[in-house]
Amino acid sequence: MEKDLYKVGEDYVEARIIESLSDLLLSLTLWKEGYTRNSAGKAFSAVKALMSAFIVTNEDKLINLAKDDQERKWIKKKAHVVPTHDMYGLAQLLRKIGIDIVNLVNYALDLHDYQYNGFEPGFSKYSKTEQVLEDLITVVKGTKKVIELYFAKYEIKEVSEKIDELLKELEEGE
Template sequence: MLRELAKPWRDERGYLEARLMEAAYERELAERFLSEGLIRNAAGKAWQAWKAVLAALALKERDAVREAFRGVKKMRGGKAINEGDWVIAFMLSTRVRLVAQLLARRHGDEVLMYTDIALNLHEYQYNGPDREGIFSRYPSDEAAAEDIKRLLRGVGEFTNRLVEKGG
């Protein structure tokens, strides 16, 4: 049975657990796709895994995220929430770089490095390899696969850190 993702402003613990579980599942799928030679699919799953990790990290730094994103977002039903909570909940691709810069101040530059890799892989997922470097930064599937492995290591490292700190 599918459960609705807990909202970070209602159930921080439930949201964190769901995001960590999502990161683990997406990582596992990415590894499976990679082993089967489905590189673009693996890139998409690695991207999703990293976004889940970013959302979990952002929740741990909720006050800083709320300070950085001070606007208000209207939800269905007319409820208004802080834009920072909205960013944490949805972790849109247009916000991940800014969130990563914020998180890097507390969690190290690795957050930014992995985010840049994830964004590159997200682009590659849609465009595939491109020897000329116009539509994708990866000239070959092999080059993308190397970064997928690198990003998946980062997903594992940061997931473990979050779990070790008690979520």
């Protein structure tokens, strides 16, 4: 008999939201210290953790959208891990149930490309640091807003306030 090693539920969702907020804070801190590619990676990770929370809290609705048994099984067993190559498709599924984070996911994927490729033409859409910062701020604000809207009960006030302070500093420095 097969047994799950962990239960994906309320505690898991809370952990993913805390992870998302922590990654947003780390992203801004790394940016201020000049680690722009690591910063982009943390912003990407924040969106990925947020998606994981959405998938777990909406699993039944997503399973109902599945086209076949194989996809239903994948959603039940693996979707909450949010493989990078499936992020856009999962965002499209979430949009079908009324959670539209497709643009946020696109920005996060662009930042992910920058994290690994820097300004390399053909591999990253960015050619200037200012462009990266603009999208980074968009992802941080967007992720934070979505958390406040859907997962407010898990939000950590001190972390959110620190994120707001760092955002203000970065925006004033532009």
